Amino acid sequence: MAEPDRSERLQIPSPQALIPGLYVHVPFCSSICNYCNFNRGLFEEGLKTRFVAALLQEIHTKKGSDPLFDKKGSDPFFDTLYFGGGTPSLLKPIEIKAIIDECRDLLGLTPGAEVTLEANPETVTAATLEQFREVGVNRLSFGVQSFRDEELQRLGRLHSAERAVQAVEMARAAGFDNVSIDLMMWLPGQDVAQWLTSVVDAIRVDADHLSLYILEVYAHLPLKQEIDRHGWTQQPDDVAAEMYESAMAMLDGAGYEQYEISNVCRPGRESRHNLKYWTDGDWLGFGPGAHSTWRGVRWRNMASTEEYIHKLGSGESVVAERRSLPSDERLGDALFTGLRLNRGVDINILSARYGIDIWSRFGDRLAPFVDAGILLRQDGRLRLTRPGMLLGNEVMSVFV
Numbered sequence: 454m455a456e457p458d459r460s461e462r463l464q465i466p467s468p469q470a471l472i473p474g475l476y477v478h479v480p481f482c483s484s485i486c487n488y489c490n491f492n493r494g495l496f497e498e499g500l501k502t503r504f505v506a507a508l509l510q511e512i513h514t515k516k517g518s519d520p521l522f523d524k525k526g527s528d529p530f531f532d533t534l535y536f537g538g539g540t541p542s543l544l545k546p547i548e549i550k551a552i553i554d555e556c557r558d559l560l561g562l563t564p565g566a567e568v569t570l571e572a573n574p575e576t577v578t579a580a581t582l583e584q585f586r587e588v589g590v591n592r593l594s595f596g597v598q599s600f601r602d603e604e605l606q607r608l609g610r611l612h613s614a615e616r617a618v619q620a621v622e623m624a625r626a627a628g629f630d631n632v633s634i635d636l637m638m639w640l641p642g643q644d645v646a647q648w649l650t651s652v653v654d655a656i657r658v659d660a661d662h663l664s665l666y667i668l669e670v671y672a673h674l675p676l677k678q679e680i681d682r683h684g685w686t687q688q689p690d691d692v693a694a695e696m697y698e699s700a701m702a703m704l705d706g707a708g709y710e711q712y713e714i715s716n717v718c719r720p721g722r723e724s725r726h727n728l729k730y731w732t733d734g735d736w737l738g739f740g741p742g743a744h745s746t747w748r749g750v751r752w753r754n755m756a757s758t759e760e761y762i763h764k765l766g767s768g769e770s771v772v773a774e775r776r777s778l779p780s781d782e783r784l785g786d787a788l789f790t791g792l793r794l795n796r797g798v799d800i801n802i803l804s805a806r807y808g809i810d811i812w813s814r815f816g817d818r819l820a821p822f823v824d825a826g827i828l829l830r831q832d833g834r835l836r837l838t839r840p841g842m843l844l845g846n847e848v849m850s851v852f853v
């Protein structure tokens with residue numbers, strides 16, 4: 454049972470211009486990459502089949518019992534659906550179809566919605582890509598990470614650089630005109646020139662959208678031991694900054710627009726779904742470990758796939774934690790995430806939405822960043838400069 458809509462009590466309207474999104478978490482991978490800190494497990498056909506049935510049940514239950522959907526004629530609707538993971542492309546097109554249909558028929562996924570499928574290059578064929586497109590997927594996000602085989606092997610990835618190029622070409626042949634690629638920089642043993650060869654290759658395959666992440670090496674994950682065993686080194690921090698800045702400059706030159714700290718795209722190819730996370734939007738998440746944020750209430754599902762399936766089978770809730778967000782925290786999140794965007798945040802709109810004067814509240818602590826050229830305060834907006842994006846965490850820590 455969801456908590457009452459706290460936004461009414463707080464008198465905080467949700468952003469009217471923003472239509473909410475849907476997220477589906479698919480927690481399976483063919484093998485586990487040595488750096489991976491996501492909620493995932495090894496693919497098993499039987500478990501996957503039971504998971505899909507449970508997921509459809511969760512969507513059904515949400516429609517049937519959640520107060521979000523119980524007012525006739527005023528049900529919410531959604532304009533994005535994002536399959537994340539794990540490796541969602543391990544599901545069969547017919548399974549993806551069943552989930553899309555359920556979202557459309559029960560939850561109100563709009564015609565023309567952006568439907569993204571995360572895919573690993575080695576999992577797709579020309580035929581499955583055509584089928585994914587036929588069942589309603591219209592955006593692909595390939596987990597490429599690198600176009601250098603040596604780096605891919607170090608990360609424990611299953612695909613080669615050549616396979617990644619083929620996957621994008623097959624996607625084009627299947628009719629996809631919105632293809633994103635994830636790349637990771639600051640890999641063990643990687644120098645600036647090697648990193649930039651991957652950026653060049655991503656431009657060469659003409660990705661519509663690129664997400665550039667800095668690898669985080671967690672002490673508890675196998676990559677850390679492998680780095681120690683093989684004596685691989687990561688470049689110093691200032692070289693990581695050079696990797697970031699030189700890649701962004703190269704992408705500028707190739708006609709891409711940076712719209713978020715880690716994301717660039719061809720004009721009009723921003724991730725509509727991810728923009729909801731950065732613009733104080735709402736979304737519903739389904740699947741093990743999925744998070745949701747809805748009008749000031751945030752909840753997350755239990756992470757274990759077996760437990761998730763079991764609970765749904767016995768008619769119990771799969772929500773592990775749910776809490777109402779105090780308005781201060783909502784405002785802090787809106788500023789924190791909004792500053793990730795190149796366009797930054799409109800402090801007049803947020804001040805009105807949350808009923809406080811943002812500059813009066815935070816100005817003392819933000820002014821030094823403005824003086825240092827890290828943060829711009831212009832035309833009622835606050836935004837990070839590109840050099841400031843490398844120091845974004847320091848600025849954002851003002852809000853948390």
Ligand code: SF4
Nearest residue numbers: 482485486489538539
């Ligand atoms: S494919 Fe992605 S989710 Fe799966 S193990 Fe590798 S990094 Fe983790």
